[in-house]
Amino acid sequence: MTRHPIGKTTATRRQFLRSTVAAVTTASVVAPLADADENPKQDDAIPIIDCHLHINHMGRSVKDTITHIRATGTKRAFILPLETGEGGVLLKSQTVLDAYREYPDEIIPFCQSNVRKPDVLERIMTYHRLGCRGVGEQKEHLPLNDPRIDKLIALCDELDWPITIHFQDGKGGYNQGIAEHLEKYLKKYQKVRIIGHAQSWWAHISAEVPPPEKTLYPTGPVKPGGLIDRLLADYPNLYADLSAGSGYNALTRDKDFTAGFLERHHRKLLFGSDCPCRDGKGANFRGVCYSMRLQKFLRSMVDDPTKLANIFYHNAMRVLGEA
């Protein structure tokens, strides 16, 4: 019964957003904030999937990870292992599967294994049989065009799976060469859902990307025509993971640009936190919870409940093949 007025407002707001984006004024940022406050119940009804969480993140236990999921109003979360621990978090796929058996309602188990080992594909297939839903987080010190990464993406394509990739250019980075190599995979493998994450992924929201040695977290106005803006529009098999400091930095550096980006790609963006805090309040993490901070920001930017529901929930279901 409340459908009609919501639908009506949505259409009006959509037109409003489109016109303000075209006008590139700060009004597009301020107005949805006021609207969201008028109707907080609409947003509260939207279920949330966090597409990026780790157990063992800053020593967080399984129990505290579940506490984080519940405290942040999250329904379910992709739990991503990192078997080589190259980024500082070491989490075995088996630990994720064990946690999944204990908390099947909250945990969506992903798997990951050392791609340098000759039996990696067999391991991944075993995790597939054991109930894992995708590969990630793929974060090893290898260039993106390494043949072993190609084989891993090919297997995900065969399994009809998503893969979450940490893109970080420069020395000591991971999957370097996003600008040179990502599009080749998108063309070659069309079933796999590639989920882009981390610094160099987000630096390419802008057409102007500083060298990684200078900064991995560029700030200031976004120059339209960035790589990921184009690839997200052109390839149905590409998605973006909004998590971590990199996602938040990219979305908040130029809010007028972000309004249009959210509008263009609301069917391709996945809410995620990569938050290491234990209580949803950031008690052990400088008082910041990445999940709560991003939820608040997205609610302030996206006033159309349908689009917000895509970002918070439905896109995650789509990459899992559940929608």
Ligand SMILES: [Zn+2]
């Ligand atoms: Zn992560």
Ligand SMILES: [Zn+2]
């Ligand atoms: Zn948190």
